[in-house]
Amino acid sequence: MKEKVRVGIIGTGGIAGAYARAYHELEDLVEVVGLCDIVPDKAAAFGERFGFDKAKTFEDHQKMLERLKLDAVSVSTYNTAHAGPTIDALDAGLHVICEKPMSVTLDEAVSMAKAAKKNKRMLSIGFQTRYDPNVKALRDLVQSGILGDVYYVETGGGRRRGIPGKTFISKEEAGFGAIADIGCYPLDMALNALGYPKPLTVSSYAADFMGKNPKYAVGPKGRNWDPAEFNVEDFGVALVRLEGGLVLNFKIAWSMHMDTLGPAMFLGTDAGLKATSDYVGPYGGGWGAIASMELFHDIQGHTTYSPIPVQERQRNVFTEKVRDFVANIQRGGEAPIPGLQIVRNQAVIDGILRSAQTGREVSIDIPEI
Secondary structure (H helix, E strand, C coil): CCCCEEEEEECCCCCHHHHHHHHHHCCCCEEEEEEECCCCCHHHHHHHHHCCCCCEEECCHHHHHHHCCCCEEEECCCHHHCHHHHHHHHHCCCEEEECCCCCCCHHHHHHHHHHHHHHCCCEEECCHHHHCHHHHHHHHHHHCCCCCCEEEEEEEEECCECCCCHHHHCHHHHCCCHHHHCCHHHHHHHHHHCCCCCEEEEEEEEECCCCCCHHHCECHHHCECCHHHCCCCCEEEEEEEECCCEEEEEEEECECCCCCCCCEEEEECCCEEEEEECCCCCCCCCCCCEEEEEEEEEECCEEEEEEECCCCCCCCHHHHHHHHHHHHHHHCCCCCCEHHHHHHHHHHHHHHHHHHHHCCCEECCCCCC
């Protein structure tokens, strides 16, 4: 029997609870031995809440890395604190699963990927949506060649009312708003289906009308915020040019006066594919799962379409994401969702924000890693 993977959790806020539940489900494979949060006593309270009684607690992640024998860490801090602990852990010889979005800037993402490469350690990024069976089916359809040469892709999502409040609305802690928070998911769905082509240029627009309006300053579950403190975007749209002559139309909203920003679609020279999201409610619109898929094509000179059967999710995709990470540590495999690949996702987000700020098209230049 293989030894359990010894894990530390850096950042014990909201999303860390999902990692805690996943580690409990995988207790035959994993032992959580360390908890860290910069807020005094927060890590201890987290350990008590989730039953990690034997885990040591810290307020400084460097001390945890130095004092404990670890194999890996999960980084679930707020966005602006993703890069530092991730790089430190990789430099300490540990494997890392970092929550999405990968980082705030492209430079940070590149530094993280370089640290993984230099230290020959896994850096996996937390896109559990890849484990949804229908997201997998969409990717397989696109990569099968049935669409011919894909030349246009549309992706994104929107919430009727779904600004999360708390640290998410602070540029100092989140770094950005809807474009990265939920926008990184549909970007990954589309780019992964296409084989993650290199992004070249982007022209974009972003707005914060809803988040700054006192009428809408109540999020899901009564999470209020001060509109005067809202300093990230709640809406974004972009046209991204990709290598190979592809164009990607991206649109996202945390809050809007509309039920949807439309389906995802892939237009090819032989067929087209349309998919709708099954996310409903205040936190819908993030493309965590697919409700329907249709293939538009021609038969004997006539236009027609074929519904693609969707599969019911049998497993918790968050747990499957963590399981894959742990299993690859034990078997010496590659990162399931490699940071080296997600650098391109972050490059698109970085370009969208730069273009929105300058009001013009910008080039996307990814350094050699």
